[in-house]
Amino acid sequence: MTQSLYPDFQILLVDDEPAWLRAVSLTLARAGISNTATCQDSRLVMDILATRQVGLLLLDLTMPHLGGEELLTLVAERHPEVSIIVVSGMNQIETAVRCMRLGAFDYFVKTAEEDRLVQGVMRAIRMQELERENRAMSDRLLSGSLRHPEAFSEIVTADRSMHAIFAYVEAVAQSPKPLLITGESGVGKELVARVSHRLGGRSGGLVSVNVAGLDDNVFADTLFGHVRGAFTGADQARRGMIEEAGEGTLFLDEIGDLSIASQVKLLRLIQEGEYFPLGSDRPKRIKARIIVATHQNLAAKKAAGEFRRDLYYRLRTHRIHVPPLRERPGDIPLLVPHFLALAARELGKKRPTPPRELFQLLASYRFPGNIRELKSMIFDAVSVHRERVLSLDTFIAAIGTAAIAQKEEVSHWNGGNLFRELELLPTISDSVEQLITEAMERASGNQTIAARLLGISQPALSKRLSRKEL
Numbered sequence: 001m002t003q004s005l006y007p008d009f010q011i012l013l014v015d016d017e018p019a020w021l022r023a024v025s026l027t028l029a030r031a032g033i034s035n036t037a038t039c040q041d042s043r044l045v046m047d048i049l050a051t052r053q054v055g056l057l058l059l060d061l062t063m064p065h066l067g068g069e070e071l072l073t074l075v076a077e078r079h080p081e082v083s084i085i086v087v088s089g090m091n092q093i094e095t096a097v098r099c100m101r102l103g104a105f106d107y108f109v110k111t112a113e114e115d116r117l118v119q120g121v122m123r124a125i126r127m128q129e130l131e132r133e134n135r136a137m138s139d140r141l142l143s144g145s146l147r148h149p150e151a152f153s154e155i156v157t158a159d160r161s162m163h164a165i166f167a168y169v170e171a172v173a174q175s176p177k178p179l180l181i182t183g184e185s186g187v188g189k190e191l192v193a194r195v196s197h198r199l200g201g202r203s204g205g206l207v208s209v210n211v212a213g214l215d216d217n218v219f220a221d222t223l224f225g226h227v228r229g230a231f232t233g234a235d236q237a238r239r240g241m242i243e244e245a246g247e248g249t250l251f252l253d254e255i256g257d258l259s260i261a262s263q264v265k266l267l268r269l270i271q272e273g274e275y276f277p278l279g280s281d282r283p284k285r286i287k288a289r290i291i292v293a294t295h296q297n298l299a300a301k302k303a304a305g306e307f308r309r310d311l312y313y314r315l316r317t318h319r320i321h322v323p324p325l326r327e328r329p330g331d332i333p334l335l336v337p338h339f340l341a342l343a344a345r346e347l348g349k350k351r352p353t354p355p356r357e358l359f360q361l362l363a364s365y366r367f368p369g370n371i372r373e374l375k376s377m378i379f380d381a382v383s384v385h386r387e388r389v390l391s392l393d394t395f396i397a398a399i400g401t402a403a404i405a406q407k408e409e410v411s412h413w414n415g416g417n418l419f420r421e422l423e424l425l426p427t428i429s430d431s432v433e434q435l436i437t438e439a440m441e442r443a444s445g446n447q448t449i450a451a452r453l454l455g456i457s458q459p460a461l462s463k464r465l466s467r468k469e470l
């Protein structure tokens with residue numbers, strides 16, 4: 001079995017003393033830092049840097065032929081992407097200051113404790129990882145191209161903002177930091193989370209938990225699990241979802257609904273990377289990546305004191321906002337045939353042809369339930385349809401009901417009187433005329449649709465239109 005090396009880049013130890021090289025390699029290997037190489041001749045270092053993926057250099061200062069300070073100057077100038085830690089036999093503050101000025105990341109004395117050196121190396125590794133991640137992310141975002149366009153095939157869209165989201169999802173897919181996905185209900189947040197998991201190339205699966213409505217104890221039990229006897233009724237130990245996710249992804253949906261007590265638990269989990277199963281005093285490490293989603297406005301919840309500020313900042317390191325369907329109307333003509341084919345396949349029917357008016361009707365609607373709503377409208381229509389051409393009736397019925405529901409919401413907010421704010425009232429005939437004109441505009445001139453929006457029959461609308469020659 002081949003063991004993977006850590007970190008992804010090589011750490012080169014340079015010193016003319018073989019005993020020191022061996023000792024430091026061993027110390028680092030014991031701390032899990034295995035991707036190391038050694039070099040006894042400082043004159044070879046520049047060639048090695050030109051040919052290998054070195055990210056960090058551990059450099060002695062006193063070496064024959066090419067001294068450490070000279071080499072440090074050369075590397076800092078020609079390979080600014082490589083971090084350098086100086087490990088010197090000399091405990092002189094002036095030398096340390098000079099080295100830092102020349103570009104060293106850190107300075108250690110050879111007699112210092114092993115632990116301090118290991119911690120310094122870990123710090124430099126993390127910094128390198130962060131820089132590499134940022135570089136990769138900007139390269140990909142700037143090039144605008146996707147490395148794995150096939151991963152996004154489930155997400156049907158031609159919208160530019162969605163393509164920008166794809167590039168971002170790809171860029172941060174391998175980051176260990178959490179990913180926050182916001183957007184109205186039904187816009188496709190879970191779909192984005194699934195693609196992100198797939199692109200992360202993680203060895204475990206994707207485990208989804210909807211945290212809305214979970215009280216704090218159930219939240220902790222669901223995520224952390226419990227040991228046998230942890231509480232009355234805990235006859236068996238239970239693995240939590242974190243363990244289920246293993247080295248995969250833990251997707252927490254509806255994070256905006258989390259109670260403050262559970263927010264504290266989630267914050268600790270993210271900060272410390274550790275958790276305690278209920279009833280256990282032995283901490284476990286989380287290996288999964290966390291993705292969270294919400295349809296709520298977290299910034300507003302934070303401002304209202306309903307969402308913890310520290311958790312909010314932790315979660316928003318990588319964030320995506322998926323726009324609602326009404327802001328990408330160009331996607332409707334792509335989504336309709338996609339869902340028609342899907343529905344026909346799932347319902348074992350022939351794929352119906354959508355009537356032309358369907359697109360006008362859909363374009364006039366705001367889709368508060370977004371793509372999920374469009375999908376279910378199409379599934380409904382296909383399930384009742386018999387003719388070759390799809391009937392508009394189910395759509396008109398669905399949109400009519402939803403439009404009434406929307407109107408009720410609006411009238412609730414405005415106190416139910418559209419005219420109260422007006423100084424001068426329009427005449428009845430002016431109001432009717434404007435209402436009809438607005439409905440016809442929203443329905444792109446389709447009388448059947450406009451009549452549904454107005455709550456009258458099509459012949460009644462037609463009569464009014466011809467009467468007023470609107």
Ligand SMILES: Nc1ncnc2c1ncn2[C@@H]1O[C@H](COP(=O)(O)OP(=O)(O)OP(=O)(O)O)[C@@H](O)[C@H]1O
Binds near residue numbers: 156188191
């Ligand atoms: N661009 C898209 N292409 C194809 N199907 C989509 C697209 N966006 C969403 N869907 C489908 O719409 C439905 C809703 O998507 P999803 O569950 O991802 O939304 P959500 O934003 O997570 O919703 P909620 O906030 O209610 O959890 C799913 O069946 C999903 O497959």
